[in-house]
Amino acid sequence: MNIHVSPQPTDTADDGIAPGGVLMEVRNVSLSFGGVKAITDISFDVRKGEIRAIIGPNGAGKTSMLNVINGFYTPQQGTIVFRGRERRAMKPHHAVRQGIARTFQNVALFKGMSTLDNIMAGRSVLMRRKLFWQMLWHGPALAEEIAHRRVVEEIIDFLEIQHIRRVPVGKLPYGLQKRVELGRALAMEPSLLLLDEPMAGMNLEEKEDMSRFILDVNRQRGTTIALIEHDMGVVMDLSDRVVVLDYGKKIADGPPDEVKSNQQVIDAYLGVAH
Amino acid sequence: MLYRTAGQFKTSYYADHALFPVRQDAMLLGFILLLAFVVFPMTADEFVFKALLVPVLIYALAALGLNILTGFAGQLSLGTGAFMGVGAYACYKLVSIFPEMNIVVAIALSGFFSAAVGVAFGLPSLRIKGFYLAIATLAAQFFLVWLFEKWAWLYNYNSSGAIQVPNIDMFGVTVAGPNASAVVQYYFVLCVVSLITLLSINITRGRIGRIWKSVRDMDIAAELVGINLMKAKLSAFAVSSYIVGIAGALFVFLWRGAAEPVLFDIPLSFRVLFIAIIGGLGSILGNYLGAILIVALPVVISALPSALGLPVSSATVEHLNTMIIGALIIAFLIIEPHGLARFWAIIREKLIMWPFPH
Ligand SMILES: Nc1ncnc2c1ncn2[C@@H]1O[C@H](COP(=O)(O)OP(=O)(O)OP(=O)(O)O)[C@@H](O)[C@H]1O
Ligand SMILES: [Mg+2]
Numbered sequence: 001m002n003i004h005v006s007p008q009p010t011d012t013a014d015d016g017i018a019p020g021g022v023l024m025e026v027r028n029v030s031l032s033f034g035g036v037k038a039i040t041d042i043s044f045d046v047r048k049g050e051i052r053a054i055i056g057p058n059g060a061g062k063t064s065m066l067n068v069i070n071g072f073y074t075p076q077q078g079t080i081v082f083r084g085r086e087r088r089a090m091k092p093h094h095a096v097r098q099g100i101a102r103t104f105q106n107v108a109l110f111k112g113m114s115t116l117d118n119i120m121a122g123r124s125v126l127m128r129r130k131l132f133w134q135m136l137w138h139g140p141a142l143a144e145e146i147a148h149r150r151v152v153e154e155i156i157d158f159l160e161i162q163h164i165r166r167v168p169v170g171k172l173p174y175g176l177q178k179r180v181e182l183g184r185a186l187a188m189e190p191s192l193l194l195l196d197e198p199m200a201g202m203n204l205e206e207k208e209d210m211s212r213f214i215l216d217v218n219r220q221r222g223t224t225i226a227l228i229e230h231d232m233g234v235v236m237d238l239s240d241r242v243v244v245l246d247y248g249k250k251i252a253d254g255p256p257d258e259v260k261s262n263q264q265v266i267d268a269y270l271g272v273a274h
Numbered sequence: 275m276l277y278r279t280a281g282q283f284k285t286s287y288y289a290d291h292a293l294f295p296v297r298q299d300a301m302l303l304g305f306i307l308l309l310a311f312v313v314f315p316m317t318a319d320e321f322v323f324k325a326l327l328v329p330v331l332i333y334a335l336a337a338l339g340l341n342i343l344t345g346f347a348g349q350l351s352l353g354t355g356a357f358m359g360v361g362a363y364a365c366y367k368l369v370s371i372f373p374e375m376n377i378v379v380a381i382a383l384s385g386f387f388s389a390a391v392g393v394a395f396g397l398p399s400l401r402i403k404g405f406y407l408a409i410a411t412l413a414a415q416f417f418l419v420w421l422f423e424k425w426a427w428l429y430n431y432n433s434s435g436a437i438q439v440p441n442i443d444m445f446g447v448t449v450a451g452p453n454a455s456a457v458v459q460y461y462f463v464l465c466v467v468s469l470i471t472l473l474s475i476n477i478t479r480g481r482i483g484r485i486w487k488s489v490r491d492m493d494i495a496a497e498l499v500g501i502n503l504m505k506a507k508l509s510a511f512a513v514s515s516y517i518v519g520i521a522g523a524l525f526v527f528l529w530r531g532a533a534e535p536v537l538f539d540i541p542l543s544f545r546v547l548f549i550a551i552i553g554g555l556g557s558i559l560g561n562y563l564g565a566i567l568i569v570a571l572p573v574v575i576s577a578l579p580s581a582l583g584l585p586v587s588s589a590t591v592e593h594l595n596t597m598i599i600g601a602l603i604i605a606f607l608i609i610e611p612h613g614l615a616r617f618w619a620i621i622r623e624k625l626i627m628w629p630f631p632h
Contacts, residue, residue, distance in 0.1 A: 137480065
């Protein structure tokens with residue numbers, strides 16, 4: 001996929017981090033809901049250009065971790081360092097502007113809007129024309145609309161969803177909705193893409209397609225990806241490094257092979273889940 | 275063959291972004307505009323202007339304003355009547371204080387007052403949603419109508435407490451007040467309403483419209499694609515209230531000729547809301563269809579029995595009207611929540627297919 005650089009890029013374009021350098025770091029994060037400790041003192045990092053998997057049994061705190069990273073939750077303790085900037089609390093729409101995009105465990109699309117509009121909505125932050133030009137439509141607003149439409153059409157081609165361009169996403173089967181949601185995240189041109197169980201509820205063929213898309217995004221665009229996934233086969237195939245959570249604690253961190261043979265992981269997760 | 279789209283290929287994104295990708299739609303609109311700008315003015319009499327054409331346009335505009343807020347941005351408002359009142363009183367004060375001001379300018383400016391008031395009363399939407407927001411706008415409704423009554427400066431300390439539209443000329447033609455002719459007022463309203471409709475179509479089909487719809491469909495996800503919810507909601511309140519305010523100014527200056535505070539009370543808010551719902555939330559065309567139905571229905575109900583020779587009192591007409599509209603609303607909410615606009619979409623779809631069933 002060959003994505004044009006948008007006319008007004010977010011400040012993600014040039015972050016001065018070499019491939020393999022630390023793009024995002026989670027430092028001693030703890031998060032609790034009332035009495036429930038969702039995350040306890042977790043630290044790990046994500047390197048630029050890698051696919052980082054986050055795994056663990058149900059309720060381990062994986063989704064909560066992503067929510068902390070993109071500013072949806074504010075942790076009671078700890079900080080997030082993203083592209084050298086340290087912070088604890090931020091609004092999700094600021095995280096987007098800094099280059100963090102995500103998809104959701106339970107698809108969070110705009111149900112009444114078409115596939116095209118959903119993905120175009122992902123480019124809202126990259127578009128600049130204000131009310132005045134929008135009212136006139138012809139001229140700068142239309143030129144901007146078309147420039148972004150081109151990029152969106154490339155994403156649509158890449159994800160092979162041309163045939164559902166005009167369909168309201170609420171009418172699409174789950175597998176396709178997940179794909180549209182990935183498209184919307186890609187439209188934001190993120191430098192860090194967070195995927196929460198992108199293959200949940202898919203059949204084998206759909207999973208293979210999705211794996212291929214994720215790998216292509218990572219390789220061709222160089223997008224760094226942090227991914228939550230339950231299917232161990234997929235995790236082993238896709239990821240460069242894996243962090244394992246259990247009851248809100250980190251129990252292992254390393255390359256897939258190493259993690260797979262870790263006794264604690266086998267006890268906590270693989271042994272139980274299979 | 276009427277709606278044959280075959281052979282109409284789009285060769286560029288420009289063509290795809292045209293207002294009417296299908297040629298027949300453009301022709302249909304051309305036909306309607308011909309009716310509105312040429313045929314009606316030549317054939318209609320005073321009664322038709324005053325009882326049908328002008329109110330349809332003004333109610334459609336008010337419903338369009340509400341629809342932007344509720345149908346596009348998903349924020350329910352029950353204060354439309356009061357926001358119309360803000361536009362009307364603002365216009366009244368403007369022409370009182372600056373009698374030399376062009377009436378078009380005065381009306382355009384009065385929209386900014388209702389926009390500001392709309393944004394102020396839209397602030398709770400940042401915290402509350404749905405039913406609770408509706409209650410907050412209801413509070414605005416009560417407060418504003420109370421203000422129209424108590425703040426004598428607004429009606430220039432008239433003993434009647436009502437505002438009376440003076441004769442207002444524009445380029446030597448009387449457009450408002452007792453001396454204005456119905457056809458002039460009709461043209462005036464038609465031009466304003468057409469222009470605002472066009473601008474609204476443009477706004478809703480571009481970036482801002484998408485942002486509003488995102489907030490409507492799932493506000494959390496909207497925030498997570500980088501949309502600033504506060505800006506999105508308040509801009510919807512601003513644009514919506516601006517249009518509603520203009521509708522209010524037209525309502526008094528180009529149609530009623532006079533107004534007292536109670537005119538802007540809850541029944542007006544509901545009337546506009548019904549038009550938006552019956553027409554179709556999230557549709558621009560629907561506002562017109564809804565307004566035609568709601569405005570024409572009482573006229574038809576009162577004309578029909580006498581045409582058939584049945585004596586029906588005006589009170590009965592009133593009751594019948596209320597009952598039918600009530601039944602229609604319930605029917606629409608159950609059968610077709612997307613309103614008349616969806617019916618048209620379905621018919622159009624069928625015409626495109628016709629004469630082939632599939
Ligand atoms: N908003 C919330 N309020 C209260 N408790 C929450 C909230 N979100 C998560 N939790 C709790 O925090 C813990 C971690 O939940 P989380 O959703 O992060 O798990 P997960 O690893 O994503 O699980 P799964 O694999 O089922 O998606 C759970 O005990 C959950 O009940
Ligand atoms: Mg989860």
